Amino acid sequence: MGSRLTEEQSAFVAAVRDFAKRECGTRQQRDALTGGGREAHHPGLYGRLAELGWLGVCLPEEYGGSGGGLADACVFLEETSYGMVPAGGFVTTVIAAKAYERFGTDRQRREVLPGVVRGDVLSIAMSEPEAGSDVGALRCRARQTADGAWVVEGQKTWISNAHCAKGILLVARTGEDKHGGLTMFHLPARTPGVEVRGIETMGGREVNDVFLTDVRLPADAVVGQVNDGWRQLMAGLNYERLFLASNMLGLARRVFDDALGYVREREQFGRPVGSFQALRHRVADLATEIECTRLLVREVALDCDAEPDRLFPREASMAKLKATEVAKRAALEGMQMMGGYGYTTEFDMERHLRAAVVSTVYGGTSEIQRDVIGKTYGL
Template structure:
């Protein structure tokens, strides 16, 4: 645990850990909560967490939350990830809620942020078939009409949109000027006419979606922030996004490490536990060191954001996301190797941790994009 941990925060982390172990500590429990593992999100678990007040950690008190900071959110995300809580939509919901908190009109804040505190899911639609890492090249169009906007276009890779109460849409309202200009955000309620959604099958299950907008009308009062300022609004949320993702994959890395360690202490070959062999013992030592360093990095960036929420930390936030995502992949793959065939079998959780971690270096900006950002902060 990092130096900014207080006794109150330690007690909170322990409470989340105990809840996770009690409610979904086994694969059988998680399968029962997710329709045999075919769904990724459990409304029942989300409702219990909301009743405990944990889903409103970073929601201001006037909207039904407890007004905590990014560090508190990271602790929760890290522990829910470690404990395999079936609410993978929550990190994205947190990221989206930050944009609503900063830029949405009061009516939408009460609607959306209050819902988050009560367990609602939120989603964001940025990527398109032709604009992934180059988000600013998006072409989904929002045209001004009487009383609002008419939207046409496609979005893809929209996480948990099929569970969401609203979609935070990033669309183009003008083609004049540079590609970063003329981008605008809208809050679109689920079920709005003209919005069609198809789930995408992935190795991690049905977590992401294609969205199709066909003459989809959005009233003017669903505008989030100022027209044409969507890119600046996205940039303002990058600290939150990348640090939250860092916490998410730090939790997976820790879980893969602990599961591996437990296995190699028990599994015997050649007359002794396989963890006693230097080849595995040294791997464990290296992974433990990397996890501790990554934890310190993620926690430190979260603390710095809390101290100065308006300060952009492109270098540090990208470092946290890069390091934690790369580490989660490394630890889970190393864990599978050390566990041998059992690491590949569904009898153990390691194979699911591998599947969960493989996408870590793609979502929220690829590792290559993060390295580009870090390099640019050094004048390269």
């Protein structure tokens, strides 16, 4: 990827790396920013990213963005992930922002997108207790009243960043058809009737239950068209899967560098453990897998930028599948190479593993990605 970056992108990468090294380059800095690893998002640091103009990397200039493409956003996500910058709110924010950009009204775009550039976090509420991989089975319902307003009732779960979001892109049922009865809504997070409860996980505070009780939204809260939510969701899969892939590509690179640094220094039997063939071959295999992943993610991002109206279900799913599985494998291998030290909280490896394992579940499990890929071959 490095050799294929434009001059502007190379300068951008250098700037992000410098920021990460300066602001969170030590374990002490990262622990202070994340509550010892429990919080994936630090509002203050996120605000500084906004001041630098980086949060609008792929948003139109008319809303304060930089006017960059999908490849630019992927570069940013990869580098912030590699640098362990606690900006976890960016992934859901940029995915939601692209939906507003593509399907929102002029008023919605003017209300939401400049806020994203300034540092507002957005969340996406799709999953429910009985509707995870099968999003079309969701039951959270929005009914329209006589005056055109909407009343929403239901529960969402596993909602990333809802606890720090200013706005939520809500997907609710408005019709009886499984896929043809879904609609997107713009839901300000502090709307009366919205309750957010954190879900404790081994990764800390990232996901939430969202309870919606008699939530009233105006008629113009619809994002896109009524009952067209499924098609709109499918149109955004390129963004979602590539952003998640880029995030995990950055993590895989970080895992590799941390493990490599350890096996170069750690000595047993009178020499560095990395000099033993068993570990040297593991390092070689991981390096090759990460480089393959880097080339795949970059190529798919460039293809999507070249044809922004085209869906790339096979390629986007391949990128998400490959990057998340490689990140998980890298973290497991890294822990094995570090032995007991990889398991201790003194080092970052156990934190890397917690972040990598769940990536094969959220945003469409690895099994779902394989199923999508298989179907594109007529199977």
